[in-house]
Amino acid sequence: MSIQYSIGEFAKKAGITIRALRYYDEINLLKPSYITPTGRRFYTEDNIMQLQKIVSLKFLGYPLEKIHELIHLQNWDLQESLEFQRQEMIQKREHLNRVIRALDHALFMMEEQNTIDANIFMALIHNIHKEEEQKEWFTNYFPKEAVEKIFDLPEEKYMKLNNEIASLFSELKAAYGQDSESPYVQALLKQYFDLALIIYPETFELMENLENQEIESIEDEDMQLFPSPFSPEEEKWLVQALQYYWDKRRHSNEPS
Structure with missing residues (x-):
């Protein structure tokens, strides 16, 4: 017994x-x-x-x-079950890595700025969370090699750029209401594109290619991939400022 x-x-x-x-x-x-x-x-x-x-x-x-x-x-396919569970664990690990990465970025921004607009903060964290989906979206309009280069930044450099972009967005939100063509607002936009050029030197060429494709509309689900930290009123003002910046840049590059 x-x-x-x-x-x-x-x-x-x-x-x-x-x-x-x-x-x-x-x-x-x-x-x-x-x-x-x-x-x-x-x-x-x-x-x-x-x-x-x-x-x-x-x-x-x-x-x-x-x-x-x-x-x-009665009949348990052990190998199939373990392979499935392994894939599940890999996905969980990737999710945890993204969460840890987002927390690292958040803490870095907090240490650097002490305070940050909640909308800007959430937009930047969202970009980290949806990075793979954003990559896929960009490949619909840009060469894959260009997209990989844009996203292939050393993590420390990416954190610093994110922090600078957050600061710049804060300044743009604070400047809302000023003349969109004022030297100060245009200087802020130049700073933004200077940062974009650090990420990818052919930024302007890519933007022109995208504009030339004449995308009629962007689906709501696509818009959700790129949440704006600006209010609708701020966005309208910002679009005017960007249009002025873009037109002025074009004219300055035209042959005499």
Whole structure:
């Protein structure tokens, strides 16, 4: 006859809480080998082996519901299940890496600026979160090599540029209401494009190519990839300022 352990003894031997054992019993994940008429639970060595399976699957990231399904299967394709779970874990790791990266950027901006407009902050964090989707969107209009170059920046440099852009956006928001053609507003836009040229020296050529494609409209879901930190009124004013900047630049580049 195999050795029987009370729930307390089994919990101590297996390194698990009595509460967890009772819950596993309740959800039919790990049933005691024997229950007395008075309700006392007793476990055996077979229960330890089953518990080891549960603990191993939990370590691999399986939820209890999936563990329950797997350990009760008659024919369990272990390799297929592990390959699927591995892919799930890779995706979770990539998500965690993006979250950590966004937090690093946020903390860096806070340290550098002490305060930052919430809309600007959320837009920049959104860009980190949606970077892969943004890459895919850009490849619809720009050469893939150009897109890769735009996004392929050393992380430290990218953090500093993000911080400078955030500061510049704050200055533009503060300048809202001024003449969009004023030297100060135009100087801010020049600073912005100077930063863009650091990221990609052919920025203006890419913008001209995009304009020449005459995109009639951008779908709402595409717009969601690039949330604006500016209010509708600020955007309207900014578009006027950008149009003036762009026209002035074109005229200055025309042959005499």
